Amino acid sequence: MRLALPKGRLQQDTASLLERGGVGVEGYDGSARTYRLTSSAFPDLKCRIFQERDIPVQVAIGNYNLGVCGRDWVEELMARYPSEDLMVLRDLDYGRCELYAAASSRASVSSVGEINRKFDRVRIVSEYPNLAEAFAMKQRFKRFSILPICGAGEAYPPESADLAVIAATSPDYFDRHDLVPLERIVTSRACVIANRRGLSQSDHSRLLTCLQPADPCPAEEWILPVRHRRVKQGSAKQKEAVRLALPDGHLSITCAGFLDRAGVKLDGYGGRDATRRPTIDIPGTSVKVIRPQDMPLQVANDSFDLAITGEDWLLDHLYRFPTSPVEKILTLGFGAVRLVVVGSADFPAKCAGDLRELARKGTLPLLRVASEYVNIADRYVLDNHLARCKIIPTWGASEAFIPDDADLLIENTETGETLKRHNLKIIDTILQSSACLIGRRGILSHGTKKRVAGQVVEILKQGLQ
Amino acid sequence: MKPDRCKGMRDLLPEDMAKFRRVERAFLDCTARCGYSEVRTPTLEYLHLFTATGTLTSAMLRRVYSFLDWDGWSGERVVLRPDGTIPIARLYAENCETFSSDICRLCYVGNTFTFEESGRDRRERWQCGVELIGTSQPSADVELMRLATEILASLGFDAIDMKLSHAGLIKTVIGELGLGADEQAHILDQVLEGNIKALGEVQTRDANLKRAISLLLDVRGDSPGFLENFRALLGKSLPKFEPSLNDLAAIARLLGKAECPYHIDIASGRGFEYYTGVMLQFYVGKKWVGGGGRYDDLISLVGGPDTPASGFALYVDKLVDLLRGGPR
Numbered sequence: 001m002r003l004a005l006p007k008g009r010l011q012q013d014t015a016s017l018l019e020r021g022g023v024g025v026e027g028y029d030g031s032a033r034t035y036r037l038t039s040s041a042f043p044d045l046k047c048r049i050f051q052e053r054d055i056p057v058q059v060a061i062g063n064y065n066l067g068v069c070g071r072d073w074v075e076e077l078m079a080r081y082p083s084e085d086l087m088v089l090r091d092l093d094y095g096r097c098e099l100y101a102a103a104s105s106r107a108s109v110s111s112v113g114e115i116n117r118k119f120d121r122v123r124i125v126s127e128y129p130n131l132a133e134a135f136a137m138k139q140r141f142k143r144f145s146i147l148p149i150c151g152a153g154e155a156y157p158p159e160s161a162d163l164a165v166i167a168a169t170s171p172d173y174f175d176r177h178d179l180v181p182l183e184r185i186v187t188s189r190a191c192v193i194a195n196r197r198g199l200s201q202s203d204h205s206r207l208l209t210c211l212q213p214a215d216p217c218p219a220e221e222w223i224l225p226v227r228h229r230r231v232k233q234g235s236a237k238q239k240e241a242v243r244l245a246l247p248d249g250h251l252s253i254t255c256a257g258f259l260d261r262a263g264v265k266l267d268g269y270g271g272r273d274a275t276r277r278p279t280i281d282i283p284g285t286s287v288k289v290i291r292p293q294d295m296p297l298q299v300a301n302d303s304f305d306l307a308i309t310g311e312d313w314l315l316d317h318l319y320r321f322p323t324s325p326v327e328k329i330l331t332l333g334f335g336a337v338r339l340v341v342v343g344s345a346d347f348p349a350k351c352a353g354d355l356r357e358l359a360r361k362g363t364l365p366l367l368r369v370a371s372e373y374v375n376i377a378d379r380y381v382l383d384n385h386l387a388r389c390k391i392i393p394t395w396g397a398s399e400a401f402i403p404d405d406a407d408l409l410i411e412n413t414e415t416g417e418t419l420k421r422h423n424l425k426i427i428d429t430i431l432q433s434s435a436c437l438i439g440r441r442g443i444l445s446h447g448t449k450k451r452v453a454g455q456v457v458e459i460l461k462q463g464l465q
Numbered sequence: 466m467k468p469d470r471c472k473g474m475r476d477l478l479p480e481d482m483a484k485f486r487r488v489e490r491a492f493l494d495c496t497a498r499c500g501y502s503e504v505r506t507p508t509l510e511y512l513h514l515f516t517a518t519g520t521l522t523s524a525m526l527r528r529v530y531s532f533l534d535w536d537g538w539s540g541e542r543v544v545l546r547p548d549g550t551i552p553i554a555r556l557y558a559e560n561c562e563t564f565s566s567d568i569c570r571l572c573y574v575g576n577t578f579t580f581e582e583s584g585r586d587r588r589e590r591w592q593c594g595v596e597l598i599g600t601s602q603p604s605a606d607v608e609l610m611r612l613a614t615e616i617l618a619s620l621g622f623d624a625i626d627m628k629l630s631h632a633g634l635i636k637t638v639i640g641e642l643g644l645g646a647d648e649q650a651h652i653l654d655q656v657l658e659g660n661i662k663a664l665g666e667v668q669t670r671d672a673n674l675k676r677a678i679s680l681l682l683d684v685r686g687d688s689p690g691f692l693e694n695f696r697a698l699l700g701k702s703l704p705k706f707e708p709s710l711n712d713l714a715a716i717a718r719l720l721g722k723a724e725c726p727y728h729i730d731i732a733s734g735r736g737f738e739y740y741t742g743v744m745l746q747f748y749v750g751k752k753w754v755g756g757g758g759r760y761d762d763l764i765s766l767v768g769g770p771d772t773p774a775s776g777f778a779l780y781v782d783k784l785v786d787l788l789r790g791g792p793r
Contacts, residue, residue, distance in 0.1 A: 082582075123540070136516075137526045143513040145540035300538040321538045 001045050001204060004059060004067035005037075006052040007397055009169075010190050013094040014068050021210030033421070035400030042207060048404075051395035056193060060086040063405050065198040066207065068092070072099055072128065072167055072188035079130035085196050093213035095190035097167040098222060099128065100181040101135055102174060104158035112182050115162060116141050123301075125149050125156045126165035135165060135185055147301065150291040150395075152248060154179060155276035159243070160288075160303035171222040181224050242285045242452045245299070245307035246278070247292035251435065254334045255308055258435070262463030282459060284452040293372075296438060300324045305443050305453055308332065312339050312373065312412055312433040319375040329444070329457060330437040333464065337412040339373065341380065341428040342419055344403040352384060352428040359386045370394050370406035377410045380430060399424060473581055473588030475782070484788045485591070488620060488781050489574050492593040495616045499608075501572040501595060506552035508576070509534075512542040514555055519766050521548065522654045522738045528580040530588075545578035548737065549594040549778055550760065551767065557598055558769025568599040574781070587782060592755075594778035601761060601773035603715040606743050611725055613747055613755060613777050620784065626748040627727045629716065630734030632741055632758060633709030634681060635664070641674055641705065642667050659735040677703055681731040689717040691729055709742075716743055739763040745777055749787055755779035 005028060006014055015029045024040040025047050037047040050058060055069035056077040062085065074088055101124075103109050115122055122144040126132035129148040136144040149156070153164040154177035165185060168174060174181050192211050194204070246269060247255055256270025268278035269289060280287045290298065295307035296317030311328070318324055341352070349355040358364045370392040371377040381389040394401060398411050399422045412433065413419055419426065437460055443453045470476065477485055493503065512531050515521045521529075530545040537543065546552050553571060557564075572595045581588050595612060597605050610627060617625045639652050644667070655663035665682055669675055680698065684691075692714040696707070713729065720727050734744045735756070742759030757777025764772040 121541075134527075137523055140516065140518040142517045143541070144516070146542075147540045297538055297540075301540070317538075320533075321536060323536045324538050 001042070001066075001202065001207065002064040003045060003047045003207070004055045004064040004069070005047055005049050006055060006069050006190075007049050008052060010052060010068065010070065010095045011049075013092075013190065017068070017092065017094075017211065017213075020214060021212065023207065023210050035397055045207065048400060049397060050400075051397055053395050054397075056086060057392075058405065059193050059195050062195050062197060065195055065202065065204060066211075067193045068190060068211070069193065070095055070097065070188045071191045072097060072131075072186055074191065074193060075099075075186045075188070076128045076130050079128075079134045087194050087196050087199065089192045089194050089208070090211075091213070092190040092192065092211075093215045095188070097169045097188050098184055099131065099165060099167050099186040099188060100174070101132075101163050101165050101183045101185060102157070102179040102181045103163055105178050105180050107158045107162065107180075109182070110180065112139050115182070119162050121145060122163060123147060123161045124163045124165060125153050125161040127151060127153060127167070128165050131185055132165040135183075145301075147297060149294045152276060152290045152294075155288050155290050156303070160298060160301075171224055174224065240284070240448055242306060242449050242456060243304045244280070244285055244287050244456065245295050245304040245309075246287055246289050247295070247308055247435075248274075248289045249291065251292055251310070251335050252289070255435065258332060258334050258463045259460075262460050264459060264463075282452075282456055285456060296324070296326050299326045299438055299440055302440065305449055306437060306439045306456060308435055308437055310335060310337070310433050311436050312337065312376075312431060314436065314438055315431060315433075316373045316375045319379045325441040326438055327441050328436050329439045330460060330464075332435040332437060332460070335435040337414050337433050338416075338429055339376065339410065339412050339431040339433055340419075340426045341430065342399075342402070342409040342411055342424045343407065343427050345423050345425050347407065347425070347427070349427055350425075355386065355427060356384050359384065364388075365407075366390060367408060368392055368406040369408045369410065370398055370401040371410035372396065372398060373410055376430060380410060471588075473586065475587055475589065477785075481785055481789075484785045485781060487788065488779075488784045489593065491619045492572070492574065492616050492779065495612060495619060496570075496572040496595060499570070499612055501570040504553070504556060504571050504573050505575065506546065506549075506556050506573065508545055509543045510546050510552055510555070512544045514767060515544065515547060515551055517766060519739055519762055520551055520737075522657050523650065524654045524658055525579070525737075530578045530580060546575070547577055547579050549573060549575055549577055549592055550596065550737070550776055551739070551763065553594070553596050553776070554760075554763045554767050554769065554774070557596075557772070557774075558764055558767050561769060561772070566599075568597070571596045571598065591781035592778040593781055594776060595757075596774060596776035598764070598774040599772055601742075601759075603712065603719055606716050606745075606759060606775050607719040607723065607725070609757065609775060609777050610720065610727070610745060611723060613745070613757075613779065614725065616779060617747065617749060617754070620788065622749045622787070624750045626750075627725075628730045628733040628746040628748070629713065629727055630729075630731045630744040630746075631709045631713050632734065632736075632744055633712065634706060634731060635661075635734050637703075637705050637709060638664060638674070638678055638681065641671070641703070642669055653738065657735055657738060661732040661734065673703055677706070683732075685728055685730045685732075687726070687728050689714050689721060692717060712742055739766070742775070747777070747779065749784075752783060752787060753780075754783045754787070 018025050022041055025037050027037050035049040039045040052069045053073040055067040056074045058064045059067040060083045109115055122141045124132045125147045129146050133146050153166040157164050252270045265281040266278050268275040276289050278287050292309040293313050295309040296314050298304050299307050367386055367389045369377050372394055374393045377391050392406055398409055402409055444450055529547045531542040534543045574593050576589050576591050578589055614625050639649050652663055692710055696710050733746050736744050736758055739760040740758040741761045744758040747755035759775035761773040
């Protein structure tokens with residue numbers, strides 16, 4: 001029997017649930033440095049830790065019999081791929097969040113209908129692109145764009161998006177981020193999900209008895225503040241500012257160090273007081289902090305003029321959109337990683353040549369390739385003629401996919417230590433990647449922003465020395 | 466190992482292809498004789514062409530094949546066209562200055578794509594379609610009905626049945642039920658998907674309306690007199706039904722004069738959200754082989770001038786299946 005368990009937000013409460021139910025999964029509290037765990041009470045139970053949004057996919061395709069994850073991710077999967085194989089068995093009493101379509105309080109709108117009337121094309125950002133699209137269709141928006149993001153949705157409206165479909169974990173979330181919730185899309189809690197076929201063919205009753213909520217799920221409604229401030233639109237000067245995106249997450253520490261070397265003064269970036277909108281001492285420049293994965297798409301859509309991201313994410317974007325107006329302006333050198341193709345130690349290929357030869361002979365089974373870099377993975381299997389291949393998109397913790405849930409992995413590595421610890425070997429190197437400055441094509445050569453954008457580039461060059 | 470064909474897709478082997486061409490030839494011959502010019506629209510269209518209210522229902526939108534094009538970084542999707550008429554409306558809106566006459570007769574042969582979950586039914590469907598643009602006269606609707614039956618007759622089919630319904634009547638009923646916007650949209654979705662009974666399941670305290678729904682759903686007729694009965698029963702208490710009943714009666718009278726047989730069956734009204742007037746379904750025996758209707762708002766909805774229009778499509782795959790074992 002196989003159980004998929006969530007990493008991150010729900011991990012602590014799920015660990016308590018398992019402990020209370022006597023399942024005894026050692027190391028799930030974070031003490032073990034592995035994603036594969038066993039249970040003392042259930043010797044036949046294999047547990048695997050996933051990013052939460054991977055769990056409904058893994059259960060739907062039958063790799064796992066049961067899983068615990070937020071209902072929001074179940075709904076996100078089902079919105080595009082309604083599967084009869086996936087069942088929600090019960091809600092649990094923790095992990096509540098509410099998915100709302102929200103606008104900026106500076107947008108002066110108080111209803112979704114107003115959004116439809118006000119904008120010719122409604123730009124919607126979301127970590128839940130399928131639910132966002134279903135919402136836009138239900139609202140019969142005349143014209144809309146869905147911009148999938150990996151996080152930091154609250155940073156986008158109003159300049160870079162008209163709506164964010166966003167998960168709030170408390171009623172004051174919207175106020176804190178200067179957002180107005182317009183319409184609720186999903187109420188989510190942690191839930192137990194199952195593969196329907198698995199449930200009809202095997203007896204999971206003992207484990208299911210253990211996965212019970214301690215208390216009945218509270219049903220109280222959130223009371224959300226209804227307010228829409230009318231704030232002056234940005235001045236013409238603000239509109240002409242060069243919009244620079246800086247990365248959050250682990251890259252923010254090294255990026256902050258780099259900017260410091262370049263002599264850039266930033267308030268609210270890379271430290272404890274980090275905000276999504278730090279201030280910068282380069283006149284005519286505004287800054288937002290978003291996920292590096294999301295930057296190329298945002299620059300392509302003219303939401304930002306310049307951005308510091310990884311070359312790996314730029315390549316992934318350009319493989320998906322070959323004529324995208326985004327280009328690399330400067331290699332910055334920090335945050336260096338290698339993008340590699342990885343297999344288990346006993347995978348029957350040592351290098352890319354072996355892989356192609358096996359594919360040519362037809363001796364490879366249906367290959368499952370897991371990666372966060374879906375477009376690079378797609379191009380790699382095409383370029384190497386790896387016929388009959390499945391690309392499995394992942395959202396992190398990818399190394400544990402091999403060997404049970406994938407045959408190959410396309411992953412970044414700094415030192416290779418994590419791969420070794422998971423008994424994986426490198427078969428091919430696709431790219432040496434480091435942080436880089438990207439921009440919209442032509443930003444330095446024409447238009448009203450070329451002078452300031454040029455200054456930003458010159459200042460950043462100082463950090464290279 | 467044999468290679469797989471994509472689920473829901475169909476190969477046409479020589480024998481079937483010959484039948485396909487036979488249907489296509491009969492269609493193009495008849496339409497050319499009646500003054501229709503053939504056009505072709507691309508397989509890919511922007512999704513937003515189909516998402517506004519009054520184009521495709523939400524249920525249909527959930528089954529379109531949509532994806533991001535290679536230059537789709539803006540997040541706007543394209544679709545494999547799920548319908549033949551909306552692209553023609555777009556074509557007309559884009560090129561209306563180039564058509565010399567006020568009344569424009571266009572026809573097309575093309576495929577449409579709709580996801581069907583089991584993979585047993587077809588996901589790619591071929592249709593021969595006709596659009597008569599620029600007139601709201603009942604005679605235009607009758608011209609289309611006669612053309613459809615003529616095409617079917619020229620293929621050797623004799624058990625041709627034509628059922629008429631009216632989008633105006635159905636939308637009036639839904640509007641009168643006092644439902645919220647979401648519920649109204651949901652009911653209309655179901656009705657257009659072919660589940661007209663959903664209308665009867667809505668609870669209403671209005672006795673007149675209850676009687677109207679029951680009459681609309683249960684009674685079928687094949688003469689203008691049938692509609693006069695309706696009018697006598699409903700006209701005074703529910704005046705909003707009057708324009709649609711008048712329209713349908715005018716069509717029925719013209720069909721009678723032309724000795725073109727028909728059945729008025731309001732419950733047969735399935736199809737697209739863009740229909741505003743008469744809705745048509747064509748049958749050979751019991752097999753549903755085509756449909757159409759009047760769509761006076763669609764062209765302006767996709768950005769063109771305010772232009773009335775109506776049209777129909779015959780489903781080539783179904784006709785090919787009938788020709789396999791049916792009449793020559």
